[in-house]
Amino acid sequence: MAGRTHPHLPVGDAASKDGGMWRNAKSALSGMLRDFHGVDRAVYQAVADIPSAHLDGPVRRLSNAANHSFLWMGIAGAMAVLGGSRERVAAVEGTLAIAVTSAIVNLGVKPLAGRARPMRGPNASASRHVQMPASRSFPSGHAASAFAFAHAVGRHTPVLGVPIHLLAAAVAYSRVHTGVHYPGDVVIGAVVGSSTAAAVGAVCDRLCGLTSHARHG
Numbered sequence: 605m606a607g608r609t610h611p612h613l614p615v616g617d618a619a620s621k622d623g624g625m626w627r628n629a630k631s632a633l634s635g636m637l638r639d640f641h642g643v644d645r646a647v648y649q650a651v652a653d654i655p656s657a658h659l660d661g662p663v664r665r666l667s668n669a670a671n672h673s674f675l676w677m678g679i680a681g682a683m684a685v686l687g688g689s690r691e692r693v694a695a696v697e698g699t700l701a702i703a704v705t706s707a708i709v710n711l712g713v714k715p716l717a718g719r720a721r722p723m724r725g726p727n728a729s730a731s732r733h734v735q736m737p738a739s740r741s742f743p744s745g746h747a748a749s750a751f752a753f754a755h756a757v758g759r760h761t762p763v764l765g766v767p768i769h770l771l772a773a774a775v776a777y778s779r780v781h782t783g784v785h786y787p788g789d790v791v792i793g794a795v796v797g798s799s800t801a802a803a804v805g806a807v808c809d810r811l812c813g814l815t816s817h818a819r820h821g
Contacts (some may be wrong), residue, residue, distance in 0.1 A: 660732035747793030755801035
């Protein structure tokens with residue numbers, strides 16, 4: 605078809621109506637994004653305003669430990685060395701989930717979203733801050749990798765999955781506490797990481813099923 609027309613409107617009027625609907629949709633979306641950013645900034649500022657001198661040091665160190673997924677690689681290594689077959693499978697799948705998630709977030713979503721990092725206020729405590737990354741803010745790569753690893757581990761070893769999910773949540777919070785992410789960044793990062801890990805797990809299950817079938821077929 606050459607294009608959609610409305611049966612009771614001239615072609616010019618139909619095009620004008622379609623254009624108006626598109627502009628209205630864009631305007632509504634822009635308004636929703638502005639509202640979201642406003643709430644996000646308010647929550648970010650509320651966290652920044654909470655006195656937390658006793659937490660600043662531990663939270664800052666936790667945030668730094670998760671840089672480049674070093675924390676999760678260390679846990680994966682310990683699981684592979686000290687655990688059984690389930691733990692080794694979980695460690696490998698968790699590492700793969702982190703790799704895929706990091707590629708999606710850092711090479712795809714962050715450049716497309718283009719969200720700037722938060723502006724730290726002049727009264728913010730420097731003791732709670734980590735170095736501000738040069739990359740874009742949305743979504744949080746730390747949160748995405750943390751929940752990707754936690755989801756993969758939880759699939760194979762639920763007993764380990766619970767504490768690792770709690771640790772992942774702590775890492776995600778640390779990115780807001782230390783001033784480098786808005787809350788929305790870490791929430792969406794966690795969703796992206798968990799979803800990607802679920803997809804990686806499905807592919808792994810499929811490949812393992814094909815391998816098992818080939819062996820016994």
